[in-house]
Amino acid sequence: MTFLSYLISGISLGSIYAIIALGYTMVYGIAKMLNFAHGDVIMVGGYMSFMATTHFGWSPFSSVLFAMGVCTVLGILIEQLAYKPLRSAPSLAVLITAIGVSYFLQNAALLIWTPNPKSFSSVVPFDSLRLFDGQLIISGTTIVTIVACAIIIVTLNTIVNKTKIGKAMRAVSEDKDVAQLMGISVNKTISVTFAIGSALAAVAGVLLCSAYPILMPTTGAMPGIKAFTAAVFGGIGSIPGAFLGGILLGIIEILGKAYISTQLSDAIVFAVLIIILLVKPTGLLGKKVLVKV
Amino acid sequence: MLKVNSIHVFYGNIHAIKDVSFYVNEGEIVTLIGANGAGKSTILKTISGLIRPAVGTIEFLGESIVNLSPHKIVRKRLAHCPEGRRLFLQMSVKENLEMGAYTRDENDIEADMADVYQRFPILEERRNQLAASLSGGEQQMLAMGRAMMAKPSLLMLDEPSMGLAPILVEQIFDLIVELNEAGTTILLVEQNAQMALSIADRGYVLETGSIVTTGSCADLLNDERLKKAYLGG
Ligand SMILES: Nc1ncnc2c1ncn2[C@@H]1O[C@H](COP(=O)(O)OP(=O)(O)OP(=O)(O)O)[C@@H](O)[C@H]1O
């Protein structure tokens, strides 16, 4: 029973990683860049929800929508101001800019909200679920996190495979020049991708703070790196890969904490990543890069 | 319909296109022929907006298009079917055709898709397969189909016969003539000069970035120098 309860916590934490990893992987797939500021958008999402509930007295649900709205705008702004001017610059320049944006967001948060941690109260109003005569207790937050992740993955899959903008995203990801020749605006497609990724980051931020209720300017940094790891683990650029990578990473982390060592759990996570990448350099579901003839 | 005026194109400091001017009238098939590296593809990319010329103007239907981005140029019904097919290999056959019609209203494309399928039944059979799974010939059919889905008034084709079996080459050229008869103006880039000149109205011969000869196809086919260089005798 304890194993089952660890497994469920792992899936729940993994769901959060998966939601973040989706943003990383989509932006990478379409704009071919690693948006290292993605983790910090999570933190902004957390603060927005926190402000909406504690300062404006809004309901938890509207606070989530508010956080999503703000982060969507933030994501588009970051892309327009920081990355778009570098569209044809070397990827190292883009990477350094992304790290700069990350520091900028963290320091702006320090200025606005101070380094003192805020205690976040969960946005999930449901009670815990008690199973097997109370031997297995699953918190409302855990359930909502897993359900939210499932809804997001299904919705995203539908968008990418069935809608016109989703097909445009896949076209841009495969061949930017030809996508333009079809009449697709690459800039608009990249903007939409950042918007979706950042809205997801807001959701992840709220869920993360609901599960681990301490909110600081650096709150997004570590989950951001882990989710990036998850995206690489699953195969960067692949949506199912980000999902699978996120869930597995969450499970490995929690089981590692429970059965091996709390201190070493992060080391275990990264060790698994290194092993997987040695065996399969493209990640679990990554595609081989097609060689153009 | 299309007027290219003294364009110069550079790749870094390589002067790839030097003072090229030519025009295409409505209803014509015009071909641009030349050896490897002459600059044919560069000219098409410049017209469709993927590359900017350093100097020169390009007018389409009386409007300058030289500063427009490629996705806006397509909306003027000027389509470019690039060299080497460049399909979306991770998308299905049907999705590739839909991408061809990206600028159009989704409700209008059914009939055109049926037309493509009727012409290339194999594409209908494979409509849900990934483009990557098609053979080279089938991929070229799909590339042509995708270009047709744009319903362009001017269609630029970059070496549509490249690497194809003779029978397929014939089928593709028949299709080009049919599209032209149905009202599509064609700018055709080819290394297969004989074939291109046999269907075109006029031709331009390109050598290392400059146009060296131009004329009606009948004249070009009889040009002694050209015969030696491109027509195998
Ligand atoms: N991206 C590029 N960067 C640098 N030089 C280039 C680039 N693309 C083409 N070139 C050069 O420009 C010249 C013209 O190339 P282009 O591809 O237009 O020729 P082409 O006539 O289409 O040849 P082919 O028949 O082989 O397709 C060549 O010398 C080529 O090496």
Ligand SMILES: [Mg+2]
């Ligand atoms: Mg070429």
